[in-house]
Amino acid sequence: MERVAIIGSSMTQFGQRDAWVLDLLSEAGLECLEDAGVDASDVEHLYVSNMASGEFEGQTGVMNALAQDIDAVPAYTQRVDQTSSSGGAGIYAAWQSVASGASDMTMLVGGEKMTHKTTGEATDVIASLTHPAEYKHGVTLPSFAGLTARHYLERFDAPRESLAKVAVKNHKNGVDNPKAQFRKEVDLETVLESPIVADPLRLYDFCPITDGSAALMLCPESVAEEYTDEYVVISGIDGATDTHVVHEREDPTVMRGVVESGEGAYEMSGRDPDDIDVAELHDMFTILEFLQMEGLGFAEQGEAWKLVEEGYTERDTGELPINTSGGLKSKGHPLGASGVAQAVEIYEQLMGEAGPRQVDADVGLTCNVGGFGNCVITTIMEAAQ
Amino acid sequence: MERVAIIGSSMTQFGQRDAWVLDLLSEAGLECLEDAGVDASDVEHLYVSNMASGEFEGQTGVMNALAQDIDAVPAYTQRVDQTSSSGGAGIYAAWQSVASGASDMTMLVGGEKMTHKTTGEATDVIASLTHPAEYKHGVTLPSFAGLTARHYLERFDAPRESLAKVAVKNHKNGVDNPKAQFRKEVDLETVLESPIVADPLRLYDFCPITDGSAALMLCPESVAEEYTDEYVVISGIDGATDTHVVHEREDPTVMRGVVESGEGAYEMSGRDPDDIDVAELHDMFTILEFLQMEGLGFAEQGEAWKLVEEGYTERDTGELPINTSGGLKSKGHPLGASGVAQAVEIYEQLMGEAGPRQVDADVGLTCNVGGFGNCVITTIMEAAQ
Incomplete structure (x- = not known):
């Protein structure tokens, strides 16, 4: 075909x-x-x-x-x-x-x-995607993120700073994206001292409206x-659901939709995680960047935070630059646009049109997460020139 | 393929x-x-x-x-x-x-x-699909239907009764559909004397909520x-838009989305209007059944009403039974379900599973209309046993 x-x-x-x-x-x-x-x-x-x-x-x-x-x-x-x-x-x-x-x-x-x-009105619309049984107990998407982050940090002995470093990295990348909502660097201290939203996550762990x-x-x-x-060319693409009721998942640090859609996209493209040169992941919350790195095979379970600490995902010096666009964190997250904008960034990277954000890349990947992993789509794109 | x-x-x-x-x-x-x-x-x-x-x-x-x-x-x-x-x-x-x-x-x-x-709340949701410039002037979907019906009747010298006969036919068919919302026959007089909604159309010219x-x-x-x-098998399928601003269309009796999607579906299937044995058309308003019959080539422009008068579209005696399910008029119109339910009826007809509604058919067609023809999908299905 x-x-x-x-x-x-x-x-x-x-x-x-x-x-x-x-x-x-x-x-x-x-x-x-x-x-x-x-x-x-x-x-x-x-x-x-x-x-x-x-x-x-x-x-x-x-x-x-x-x-x-x-x-x-x-x-x-x-x-x-x-x-x-x-x-x-x-x-x-x-x-x-x-x-x-x-x-x-x-x-x-x-x-x-x-x-x-208002932020309240907008989050009410977004919260309508959750299961009523969980929503009625106040467990909205930020709550899931906070609970998952706490579990991840404790279980894998990861420092709180590692999450903040995702925000710092993505904000730094966003400075070079003229289309991004926020074009300003933030330092570790700013993230770690920003207001608590869903403990342990703070304001700067979240993307904006x-x-x-x-x-x-x-x-x-x-x-x-x-x-x-x-x-x-789109060489691989697949989508997959996880349980809609989030608390019924076996392991809160494994997003089945990420794993299954990733496997489908790798199989279709004949690629594996090592082939990916650049990726746009759905960093609606900082913890999600870890979970996607692990679900997509860029890191072992519980070890994505180490790669972030080591600078593996930095744009100019890392082996696998993640969210060169600034990610949802800095670029912003207009729901229906975000997955498309992820692919726009990878397209520009593969075409050599990413300007000051340009990295060396022939194969790129996007991972777009619906809800709290309720449905995920992974796409692999390759330069064809 | x-x-x-x-x-x-x-x-x-x-x-x-x-x-x-x-x-x-x-x-x-x-x-x-x-x-x-x-x-x-x-x-x-x-x-x-x-x-x-x-x-x-x-x-x-x-x-x-x-x-x-x-x-x-x-x-x-x-x-x-x-x-x-x-x-x-x-x-x-x-x-x-x-x-x-x-x-x-x-x-x-x-x-x-x-x-x-309430009916008002539901129609407000439906009306949100129209263009704001028209909506602000109160021209909702029923208004378009009324204006178009008046134009059609006068231009093609069609009797008001011909529209009412669509409702009478579809209600009669619906009696034999146990899943239909209304399973009762209505006579011509009942339709013609029902309350005016959008002159010349009356309550019984409209599908329910x-x-x-x-x-x-x-x-x-x-x-x-x-x-x-x-x-x-689905042997042909296509979809097409018309102008979103309805008053900008050249001829109010021609639905371009119907014509274009029909042509696409006929071409893909290698069929023409004469091959169609049974059809489910989108009779949200009685006038729409005429416009689709003409747009899909079952009748010349301005002449569908004559076929209805002649009984050409009757279930048990007509050459081309239309809306054997009872149509949206009698079966009801739960928006997202309606186009699927049209295909369910054709599937059952082609499989010989339509019970008292069964007609002799090897090839069937569905036409599903979005808005006032703003986007239309036509599907041709064939028995493969």
Whole structure:
């Protein structure tokens, strides 16, 4: 079967935006068309990754509105929701649309508009993805993160500082990303002394609430070659669920969705963890970067923190740079956009277009986590030039 | 490429249900597994067609909850939203998941829970799919239907009674569908004297607000043959948008999404309108049955009403029975479930399992309309036994 290529990408400024989600989607969509050199009338399928425009704005049907706004009618549209991994699910949907032969040119645009809500209102929308039995007891996503972090630190004898170092690293990377929400370095002391949110995790262990959009253009490799000599292919992709009721999992430090989707993506691509040159992981909470490093085979269980301490995941000096974009931590986390933006970063790295963030990479990986690992999508991308 | 087969189906009782959407999805999902003879652990992809569980219930992530409820973890899940055509979009997503080789066993479950809301609250959620510029002027979906119906009747010199006859026919068919919300015949006089909603359309020209769920099991034909000797294949499927701003369309009686998705489905299947033996059309409003008959080539523009008057679409005596299930009009319209339930009816007809509703059919078609034709999915199914 012919491979699926990515021939263009875009990302709006992330942060607090004076625009509705449709404006953000249109901005990213139009920029992606231009970046790929594709005419809107050639787009056959248009997927929109978005968790909750209805809840955030009282506006649904944004995928149909987008088709008209960017002049892509009568392209087929669909909204993809997989909560906080809607972006990764969108990549999988777009990949399937091309790989099945249904579309020879598919654009994926992910976006979310959140900052017009108070933090309480926004977290209420996000918390609606948890199981009612847990939600009613107040166990929201940050609570799960705090409980898991405490367990991890004690069980694996890891220092609290190792978690803070994830935040320090990702903030440092974000300084060089002009699209990131926060472009400022933070030191270890700042993280460790920030207000407690879910003990032992503090404010700087959490990603912010963000507005933003990102887009990718996908097509069969044979079509890609009509547009460009240099492109990226998706060599592996898979998604998997874990129990929706988080407390029913056997080991709180193992995210089954990460493990299973990673195994699927490695198998499909013929790659293994050692082949990965750069990765974007879903650092919604610092502890998640450890769990994904271990679930994806970059570290043994309970040992990811050592690699972080050793500088293994640093951008300029590490063996496996993680979250060169700044991650969700510094770049921001507009739910439906995040998984797409992860792939935009890897695309730019593989194309050699990452500017001051550039690392040496031929093979990259993204891992997008829905809920607290309730569903996870892992994607492996490779330079094809 | 190998064809995609349907090997099982299910549908819950439609109507006013004392259950949340997750309960309805689980009920349909478990019944579909049993009908197909498939173990939950063999389901690789699980798609949930649902427009608005967040808005209706304050509950999102239902696809992940469903995976656990029916014991399908770690199956990949995704929620498919295409407003009122979410069910049809789910069929397209499930088809792509199998046709792309990503999954050898995909279950699609569509569902919506609406009746706990007042009619005003429910229509507010539905109206959120329209363009704000039109919505602010009060032009909701029923208004579009009324305006279009008035235009159609005057332009094509069609009698008001012809629209009412759609409702009479579909109610008559629904009497024989034990899962339908309304199982009672209505006469022409009742329809014509029911309260005006959007002149010239009256209460009985509209489908009700409904709770319900429906499911399908899809797999490659080679896998289907391991499970059963008799199955159905999806021989053609396509989706297309029209302008999101309805008043910008050139001809209000032509739904471009219907025309384009129909052409795509016919071309893929090698079929034409004359080959279709039975069809489920999206009769959210009676006028829509005319527009789809014409857009899909069953009638010339402006002449569908004549076929209805002649009895061409009657179940037991007509040449092309339309909405043998009772249609949205009598069966009910739980948004995310409706497109799936249309395919469930065609599946049962092609399998010879439609009981008192059975017609003689080898090739069937479904047309699922999102918004006021903002996005439409047409599917052609054929008996493969």
